[in-house]
Structure formats: structure tokens, C-alpha cells
Amino acid sequence: MIAMIRYLSELLDARGRRHLRVMLAAQAAQGVLQGLGFLFVAPLIATLVSPPVNWSRFWLWLGAIVAAVAVHHVLLAWSTSLGYLVGTDVLTSFHERIGNHLATLPIGWFRGDRTGPIGRMLGKGTMDVANIPAHLLRHVVVGLTAPATMIVGSFLLDWRIGVAFTAGAVLCALALRLLMVIVRRNDDDYEHDIGVTASRIIEYARQQPTLRAYGVLDRPELGTLEDSLVRQQGSQSRLTIRGAWGLIAFFGTLQLVVTAVIALAVALTLQSAITVPVMIGVLIVTLRMLDPISQLGELAGHVQVNADAIGRVRALLAVPPLPEPVSPAEPAGSDIELRGVRFGYDDGPVVIDGIDVTIPSGSFTAVVGPSGAGKSTLLKLVGRFFDADEGTISVGGHDVRELGSAGVSRLTAQVFQDVYLFEGTIADNLRMAAPDASDADLDRVARVTRLDEVVERLPDGWHTRVGEGGSTLSGGERQRVSIARALLKDAPIVLLDEATAALDPANEAAVADAIAELARDRTVIVVAHRLSTVVAADRILVLDRGRITEHGDHDALLAAGGTYARFWNERVRARGWQLATKGTP
Template sequence: MIRMLLRVLGDDHARAMRRTVALMTTTAIAEGLSYALLVPVLRALFGSTPADAVPWLGAFGAAVALYAVLRYISDLSGMRVGTTMLRGMYHRLGEHLARLPVGWYDAGRVGEVSVMASRGLLQAMGVAAHLLAPFVSALVTPLTIVAVMLAFHWQLGLAALLAAPVVAAIQVWTARSTAAADADRHERDKEATGRVIEFLQAQPVLRAGGRTGERFTLLDDSLRQVERASRRTVLATLPGAVGLTLTVQAVFTVLLILGAYLALGGDIGAAELLAILVLAARCADPLLSLADIGGKLRSARAELDRLDTVLRTEPLPEPAEPIRPAHHGLDFDSVTFRHGDRTVLDRVSLSVPEGRRLAVVGPSGAGKSTLLQLLARFYDVDSGAVRVGGVDVRRIDTEALMARIAIVFQDVYLFDGTIEDNIRLGRPGATEAEVRAAATAARLDEVIERLPAGWATNVGEGGALLSGGERQRVSIARALLKNAPIVLLDEVTSALDPINEAAVHDGIERLMAGRTVVMVAHRLRTVQRADRIVFLDDGRIVEEGDHDELLRRGGRYADFWNISMTPAE
């Protein structure tokens, strides 16, 4: 556990963690040694001159005071290290996540990381602040007391020492027996969380279907699975907790019987026997707490394992000697890309000269959006090469590559802030006049004029307070402000009403002017003015040419065009 924690922490925090563990160990030893003074205290009190116990009582009081000071310092150190580690781990996790390829973030991964970054990270980093001190004390203090017992009476000390391997075996067995149950509980919790979110998001559909009074079956099933997993976890930990309690009580009983036998034989005095039984009783409390502490540590260990897995995920490699592209033309050279077992792109080759426009069309799942993602290096190709300005994107520094590319996605995400804050993401150092000009070019000024707070209007988390068309205009204004020489457009008008579509088209035309453009579209009206069109199907280019040329051929593109132009009955 400690080794895993130190590896996850990294060199920046490992040293402070080691110091804290050493301080907690010293505190636990001091606690055990302070109990050793009970032997001479009780011996004097039960002897012929009870007054002889006064110096020993003074020494015992001083030892307890020293222990109290050490405990305060070690607990304070644990809290400080825990809070420092939590802040440091948030930074480390954030920096690492920022370096991972964007393609790594699928829907399930985003939910898992969000849980890890909130509850999981708090639980894992809370080990130093809340669990480490009692865990060290539960291990070290009983061992120290047993060493004291061995020093005073080796037979009784040896009898107490025999409990150590039994307790260790119970802890190991409990950890192994609960590992599967803990993992299953985590999966059921994650699934239930997703179902709760789904239930909330599905309210319009459920109410439209007249099912407001019914239970949501998927959520009910998921919660029942959580209940069963919780029951299995409890049943898996129960034998260990009972076994630990029985072991501690059995050892104490053995010490009591053995001590009485030795006392009756005259091998040990009543005072020494009473003192050793008191020491044995002090061993019992921390040992019994191991069951509860062990369960919490196993949960924290599971979170550490998941955190360690994310931190050990390799980001896309950065070039040792980056090359600067000479121009802004784009090339796909026999590109093959696989996602899992599926070949998304199969030996695709195409070129987009600088300042020209390429449109990519085709059925859903053909690999159109993947072309854009490979250009932005959200993924690396399996074979072939994607080049910007004649340079393989793997040889270009990531920041330099992204500085040359403006991307407008179909699903626009806006941060919880003002409209101006979201536009400035394109170029944070832009002047106010440049921000206003970008908004006007995207026809966002029309939206701002009718908002009650104007430029200071808060868009809400994800842009929830704006319509889809309004969010798209913000996205285009952001791209215009960035003023990148390469523009990637991914289905930007597929779900807009006619008014917003016209406004977005105007903004897109301004954005594309004089730039190298690759656009993906289902609405074929938007691709007529492209310099070249490629029709993609099943990861391969089946047709390419300009709009008029492809219509004359009467192939797949012409079929798509005719279907899109046929009015719905």
C-alpha cells in the first residue's frame, strides 16, 4: 500500500510522505514503550512500599505527555501532507490528462475520470490524513508491547507473539477474499451512477410517453445490483472481522490461563501478571481496529490502482527535434487506422493544397470524422502518414500543430462563463475590438443584442442557456478569433433550424476565406463550392472530384445528392 502510494505520488511528495511515516512509527513505538512503565508502577503499588510508585508514576506521566506531543505532531504532519498531496495530485492528474490523446476520452472514460478526480482522489489521498496514523499504530504499537512483554517475561511474551502470524494471515486472507467483491461493487456503483444520470436526462421522453408514475426499470435493476454487490462485500469481510476478534480474544484468554498457572507456581508475581494482562488488553484495541482500517485501506488501494493506471497511460510521443511545416497543405499518404478490431480507414490517400477546400461525404460510420481527428492528431495512424505542410504530424510539436488548426465541431461545448470568456479561448490575448469583430463576423452580435446581460451573459455549464445555433455561432467566433490557417469543420449545420443555419453559413464562409479547409457534411448543399469532394465508404475513398464532375458520373455521390434534394413527402 505504502509502495503504491509513493509511486503514485512521484518524487515531489514521496520524501515528505516517508518523513511522515517515520514520525508516525516513532509515535507508535513511544506509545507502546509508555505502557512498559505500568509494570514497575504496579509492582511498586502492590509491593511493601507503595510510595516507591511515585517516581514511576512521574515517569509514566512524562512518557504519556511525550507521546501526546508526538501524536499531535504526527497527526498534524499527516494532515499537512495529505492536503499538500491532494493539491499536488490534482495538478499532476490534470497535467497528465492534458497530455493524453483526445481520442482516449470516450464516454465511459470521461465518467470514470470524473468520479476518480472527485471522490476517488479524495479517498486515495485521505490515506495520509486519516488512515495512515491509526494503521501504523495498529501494527507497531502491539508489536512494541509484545517486545516489552518478552523483556519482562519471555513465556507470556512468546504466547502473545504467536498471535502476530495469525493476525497477518487473517488480514491477507480477508484482502484476497474481498478483492473480487470490491471490484464488482465498484463496477455496480459506476453503472448505477450512469443510470441515475440517464434517468434524469430521460425525463422528457418518460413524461412524453406517459410513464411519470412508473419506475425506471434499468435504474431499478442497477440499484438492485448495487444492493447485491454490497451484500457480497459485507459477507466477504465478515469472516475476517469475526476471525480477528476471535483470535484476539483467544490469545488474551491463553495469556490469562498461562499467567494464572505461572502465578500459582510462583514463577511470576501478581503485580507482574496484572501489568502484563493490562499490556495485553492495550494490544487488543488497535488490533481489533485493523478490520475497519483494513477495509478502508483496501478501498483506497483500489482507487490508487485506478489512479495509477491513468497516470501510467502513455501520452502520444512528442518529437525530440520538432520540424516546422513549410506551408499549410494537407496530405494523407496510404493511411490505415484501426479502432479496436475495426478498421476505420483503409489505405486512404488524398491531398489538399494550401488555401483549397476539401469536402468529405459519405454514410454514417464511413470514417469521415476520423479524418479530421487524425489531422489534429487526436490519434496516431497505424500505418501511413498524415502530413501538414509536408511534415508528418508526429514530427510537429503538439502546441505548434494546434496553433495552425481551428476546429468547429458539431457538438459545441461552452465553459460556464460569459460569452466573451468563451470566445477568448480562441486567442486569450486578443483585444476587445478583435473579440467584437469575430463575434460580428459570426453573426453572434445578433444574439448578444437580445440577451438581457449582453456580453456579460453567463452561458451556463456546457452552454446550456444558449440554443444549439447560438452555441455554434460562439464556436465559429472562437475559431475566427484564433485566425488559424487550417480549418476543420465537422457537421456544423446538421442540426440547425433554417435561420441559424443561414447565420452559421455566413460565419463559416468568412472563416474559410483564404484558408485550407477540410469539411465533413451530410447536408450536401454545404459542399457544392468545395474545390474537391471525396466520397468515403467503409473506410475507403470510392469517388472523388468536384461537384459537377461527380454528378455527371452518376455514382454514389450523385445518389446521395438526389436523395438529399428530394423533398420529403
Template structure:
């Protein structure tokens, strides 16, 4: 989904030690959308120069088309005046002028429609690129439990709604505003009194339009929230199918959450209808009332003799053209509000601040890792690390152990700078990771997490993702070290076997070995392994341990593990508990001390001989 890194870098650098990473045209200005102009400004704020030029072209063509339509409408007046008058033959010049205006309007309409569809496709492409690029730069802490559904809705329904604006909504929006205005202005050429009557109705129409929009604004926001929640529940329901089927009693709970979300979405849709229908009806009645005022006033003038009947009929036809575009725009009010709300949601995501980038990048002197009085807490306020300090010398293996929830994975992710620390510093080669550009930092680190995710594609594609320019020989060597060659050998498709979405076609151990091969191929000087061997059987674990041992010869390795052999092979062991490093040293040093590590070792040693025993059943 991410596009070229050079696209839409519109945000200027900020002074100081760090600059904000460019966000490809980050949204600027207020998030509004009640009228056409604010929505157009919204569109212009979320696209790049090329798309803005295309949108301006569409706008210019639509404006020209609206003016030509108004001219054609006005030319009906002299045509009808002469046809209904004493000399109908004099209507021909006006008929030809009307035909020319209508033909010109048709040609412009064709060009505008074609450009509108092109602009819609361009909007879809650039918004998907921008959202993908920007999301990839946000701190990991931004990705809360609701983000999956929110991003799913944003990249599908929201972007599709925005795509429709240039091709489908610009014409009625611009025509509903500009054509009536042009008609009224041109009416002054024929009868200033009826033109003034039409002008006086405009403020009332504007007030009712604003009222109807405000009625549905709150309901639209509520519906957007329920759509996101429903998307989250649908994704959750699909992901937990194994649990629901293994434990039938849980189906009721899983299904009820989905039912509640879908019911809330349905109720929100009904609320939008209840709020929108009165506003739409009120606007339609106001527009018809405006036409009635012009009709009654024109009849009064005709009965008084100050306005000829043919001219009255012609002007009434023109007055009908005055109200028709506004009524058409009113019928699309819901679509306009939805598109505006979708634009606002995109703007909010693009306005999220990415991790700061250094103004003057530094260059590490090595690959040693240092935590200096690091403090970190998640958004829920729970403090995970409190003054943590340690050093991992380069070209060594450090094992990090501790109870669940002690912050082990957080340590690994702070090294990779998925978050910024709240206190202290994390350094690589003596340089604060905040002073390293993101691409430079990640080029130095390979990460294998406990929760492995594979991209949809082949086994070879997923390994090659570690270093796309690698040769086939290098890919095979990394795969052999992680024993992925055995997986490819027994599968019918071999290296071209499709792994499925997220690696669903493979077992957990197979996915983990492919992930390790990907990290090996990247050949980064720092390797972070979070429970990397937890899903491997003993034979494959031993093979992977041999590969990891080879890595330690010239790489800095941090291993989060509970396996005894992994921990024992480490050059240094750190015990994390309660947000602090409570013990550190080698295996022999720590086993001789009383404390967490000795307890951990004793417990793990006892569990090695653990067996299931059949309990006798009493007669």
C-alpha cells in the same frame, strides 16, 4: 482541473524516434494494497517530490508517536509493580517518566495529525491535477462509453478516499503494526516467557488477517465496477431528460437501466459486507485468543510461583495494550482496502499510455494537408478508412462529403491527431503529424465540431478561450464575424451572460456560433469545420459563410458539410464512401459525372422544395 504542465514530469525519455509524453509521476511497480507498506509505496508512486516529502514527514511522526505510545504502555509495568508491591512510594519516578512519555506522545500526535491533514489536502490537489493533465494527453479512442462515469467516480469518491489515508488511516495502520511489535520487544525486559508467548501468537494473527483481506478483495473489485456503472447511468438519466419527457413511453426503459445499476451497486455492497464480516469477526476472535493465551500462561506462571502477582497484573495490562492497536486496525480494514483499491484505480489511469511525442520535433514548411494511404480502425475492429489518400493545398477550401458513418469526422480528427493512424501517414506542410509536438500541432489548427461544447462561464469567456491573450477588440471582431454580437445584444446579461454547464442556457445555433467565433479568434492557419453550420438558420448561415469565405484567403480549410452552398463554394470536393475517396474535383467537374456526388446534388436539390402537406382525414 489541469495543472501546470511542468508538474511531476518524472518519466524519463525513451530512446528512438518518439518519446512517451511525461505523465507526471506515472505509476510504477505492482498494483497492490493488502498491507501497509505496499499501500504506502502506491501513494509514493502517484505523487511528486514535494508530496513525498510531506508523506515521509507524516510517516516519521506517526512512527515516533507509535514508539512513544509503546514506551508509555511499557512504563505502566514498573508503575503497577511498585504501586501493588510493598513500597508504593518508589513508583513516583516511574509515574513521572510515564507522564513525560504520554506528554511527548500527545505533542507528536498533534503534529502528526496536522501534517496528515496537510498531506491529505496536497494529495487531493496533486491527484486532480495529474488525472486532469494525463487524461488530456490520452488518445481520444481511450474515451469509451463508460469513461464519463469512471472518471466521475475516480475524481470524487476515489480521490476523497485517498485523501483520508494520511490524516485518518496512517495512525491506526502504523500503530496497529508498530506499537504491538514495540510492546513485545519491550516485554522481554520484564519477562521473556510472556514476551515469547505474545511473539508466538503473531504468525496466527498475520495468517487470519491475510485470509480476511482475500475474502473481501474480489467483492471490493465488484463493488468498484458497479459504482462506475451506476455513475454512468445517473449521468445518462440526467442527460436524456428531454427525450424521456417528450416520449413518456421511454421513461420505463430509461428508469429501469438506472434502477438495475443502483440495485447492482446495492447488491455488491451487501456482498462486501457478507464477505467482510466473517473476516473481521475471525480476526477479532484471533486477537482476543492471543490475549487469552497470554492471560492463561501468565496465570499458570503466577500459580507456580515463578511470577509475582503484581508483575503478572502489570504484564497483563501491557498484553492488553499489545492487542488493542491491532483490533483498532482491524476495524478500519474496509477503509484501508477501499483506499488501496482507489489508489490502484488511479494508478491504472495514470499508467495508460499517452500519444507518443517526437524526440526530435520537425517544422512544417506550410499548411497543406496530405493523407498518404491512411488506414484506421476503431477498437471495435470496424475499419473506417482503407488506403485513403488526398491532398488539400494551403489557402484553399476543401469540402468532404459522404454518407453517415463513412469516416468524415474521423478524417478531421486524424488531422488534429486525436488518434494515430494504423497505416500510412497524415502530413501537414510535408511533416508527419506524429513528428509535431502536440502543443505545436494544436496551435496550427482550429476545430469546430458538430457537437459543440461550451465551458461554464460567460459568452465572452467562451470566445476568449480561443486565444486568452486577445484584446477586447479582437474578441468583438471574431464575435461579429460569427454573428455572436446579435446574441449578446438581445440577452439581458450581454457579453457577461452565463451560458450554463455545456452551454445549456443557449440554443444549439447560438452555441455553434460561439464555437465558430472561438475558432476565428484562435486565428490558426488550418481550420477544420465539421457540420459547423448545421444548426443555423438561413440568415445566420449566410453570415457565417461570409466569415468562412474570409478565412479561405490565407488559411487551409476543411469543411464537412451537407449544405449545398457550402459544398459549391469549395475549391475541391472529396466524396468519401466505404473507407475510400471515390470521387474528387470541383463542383462543376463532379456534377458532370455520374456517381455519388451527382446523386447527392440531385437529392439535395429536390429536398430544397420539400414541404409538409396536410393529409385529408376521411370521414
């Protein structure tokens, strides 16, 4: 609990931390007053049953009980309102801190399998964390301080009763600890599985056209969503069943302690070791102690789940951002140079293994090779999605780490195979690259990319809304929008990853024309499986297992008879295409 409170304090500003401290103090005082109120019952009863009745002492103890209850309720109302205030502050700070941190992470960190977990963290996870000060902390603090007060007070009734209460508290604490360990171990698996399921649901929704086109909706061997749901159900069952056994162990221990204390009190009374009023006071304290401790046991699972949520947030915030320079360097040109570059994802194998290459400013370079050769990774390193593990990547004479992420972003325009368009109009999506672009600028890039053909046949033209992710447009139309956006940005370096993959001939021709326009006076790097898109490149880099095995223009590589020539001949035989050579329109 202390770690939870410390982290909540880290999330808050000075005002929020002050409110948190006051709230905790008020809640602790509630627990002490609650314990004292029940302890005062023993001397009150002793006064009544000891003739002659000392009425002044009776009213003294009764007044003490009333005052404890009254102050307790005032503190309850105050701390509850403070809890909601602190919860709101935590929620606001939580979103701001995670949002700011996500903005500093490497772009390549945002893989598809992280969509679901991050979405769940920002939704349910944030509410779990905000729920701690708003609801849980009061029950936890009171559940600890009230029994602690009653245990300390029980020594004043009889030292043997106090020892019995202390021993019972230790046993209950151990049982509670066991319950929380069970919940923590199984909650991690459950949260992982539910995050994977969320990612699979998003994937399942987005891939409906492909799934239906190939009739695989009812084929379980291809249904990772069904597998994810089965795993989630299994982990949820384990969490529920094992958590139930933990609760049984806790409440069984609590009942055993209560029974033992009551038996001890009765035995001591029968032996005349304590008086009947003291025994009655012990029974009252014992039975009233059940309420906060039982509530603590019932909430232990929720407390652990919220603690796990905090742990996942802390793990996210511990992901190191890309280092940014204090004074970013200014590039001199748009030439790109890689020297001794090595890179591997996380703790996985090396993907880029010692690349040395210079890409002159204004050149058109194509990157080809088998799947998994590192082509897309190479582009991501140039665009500073990640930093290289070894070696340097320079743009305009400066290491990309000296330019900073913002500097690299200004220098590059990137087009991916999987184009994502934001909810809004076609014009809105283009103006993301240049907010001040005029209508004439939009028309110019639309003509070059043949996006004007799309705009003209849409009912609302430029003001046509594209839907979430560009769902109202076809794949080829989205790709035209993406390339038009890159052209409008007018960056000196353009990175295209599989820009013509899975396009029909008409869209492929339009995209190829747009790429030719982009290559006119920019440094362009294209990754493609379709070799027809790279025939006109100034230079072709052939990657295999993270290394450049060949480089040269199309004719030279064909004449060399190496990997590129083999790929070319295989594609020609497989497709039956007669592809034009360099220089042929």
C-alpha cells in the same frame, strides 16, 4: 502500506518528503512508547506484591510509565499537526500533478464515459489520498508498532507467552489480509459502477430537452441511468456484505487469540511456571493489545479504499501522453497529406484502415459515408486528438508529431456537432480564440456567421452570459458562436464535424454561409451527413469501413453511380428534397 507511503513520497516535494519521514518516525515512536508503557506495568506490580516493597524500584518503574505516557502525548500532538500539513501538501500536489497530466493526454482520450470517474477522482479521490497522512497513517503505524513492541517484550515475561503472542499475531495478520483482499476486489467494482452512474447523471441532465420531447423519461428500457443506479446498488451491497463477513472473520480470530493467551497464562500460573505478577502483566498486555489491533481491523477497509484510490490515480498517471518534439518544426503551408494511415481505439478494431490522400492548401474537402465509417476519427487524427498507429499525417510538409500538439492547434480551428460554451459572455467565448480581438473583429465575424442577429435580440448583447455549456442559447445559436470563434481564430485549416446536423433551416443556412466564408482562403475539411452541405466542395471523399472508396466532385461522383450516388438518391427520396447542384446558390 509501504507502497502507499512510497507513492505519497513521490507526490511531495523535498520539504514535504522530509515532513513525511519525521511524521512516520514520530508515529512509530508513539507505538513503541505505548507498548513499553503497558509492559512496564508488570515489573511495577511485581515490586508492589513482593515484600518488602522496594520503593526506589517502584518509583523507577512508575516514573518510566509516566515518562513514556508524557513523551507519547507530545509525539501525538506533533505528528498530528505534521499529518495535517503533509495531507495539505499531498492535496495540492495531487491536483497539480493530475491537472498537468490531463493537459498532456490526447484530446480523444476524454470520452463521455470518463467524465464521471475523473470528476469523482478529483473530488472524493483526492480527499481519500490526502486523508492517508492526515488521519489513517497514525492509526496504522501505531496499530503495528505498539503490538509489535508488546510481543517482543512478552518474551521477557515468559518465552511461551511470547510464542503464543507471535502465533496469534500471524493469525490476525492473515485475517486482516483476507479482509483487505475482499474489500479491494469489491471496491473496484463499486468505484467503476459509481463512476458510470456519475457519467449517466451528467448525460441525463444535459439531455433533458430530448428526453422530454420524446416522452421517454418514464420508459425504463431507455433509461441507462436507472440501470446504472441498480448496478451501483448491487455492487455497494456486495462490498458492504462481504466486507462485514471479512470483519467478522478478523474479529473472531482476534478474540480466539486473546482467549487462548489468557488461558495459557492462567494455566502456567496454576502450574507455578510463572508468578502471579507476571500473569497480571500478561493479562494487561493482552487486553491493551486489543485496542490498537481492533482499531487496525476497523480501519482496514478504509485503508484499502484509500489504497485503491491511489491505484486509480496511478493508472491515470500511467496513461501515456502524446510525445512532443523538443524543437517543433515550422510548417510550410497548410496542405494535408495522409500516407498509409491506420488507427484503432485502444484494443478495439481498426477504424481507419490504410488511407492515402492529399488535401491541397486552400481547398474545400467534404468527407461523407455511413455511420461508423471513420469520418470523425479522420478529422481527429488530422487535429492530433490521437497519433496514428501506422503511417504518417503531415501538415505543411511536416509530420504532426514533428509539429507538436501546440503547433497543430495553432494551425487548426475545429467546430464540432456538440458545441460546448464556457460560463461567461458571448464575447468571452469568442475571445478564447483570439484574446486580443477588438470589438470590430467580433462584429466582423458576427456578420459573416449571422451571429449579429442573435446578439442584437439578446438583452445584454455581447455581454449576455451563456450559462454553463451555453445552456441559455439554442443549438443553432451555439453553433453560430462556435463557427464565429473558428473564424476569429483565423487558422489556415478548419475542421468541421457535423456542423449542420440537427439544425433548423434558418440556422443551417447561416452555418452554410459561414462555412463558405471559411472556405474562401483556408483549407477546410467538412464531415456531414447532410449532403446539401458538401455539394460545393472541391472534392468529396467517400469513406466506408475506414477506407476511401470514392473521391471526386459532386457531379463526377453522381455520374459514377457508386456509393455516393446511392447515398444521394436515398436522401432525396427520404426527404423529398430537390437539392441544388454545384455552383447553384
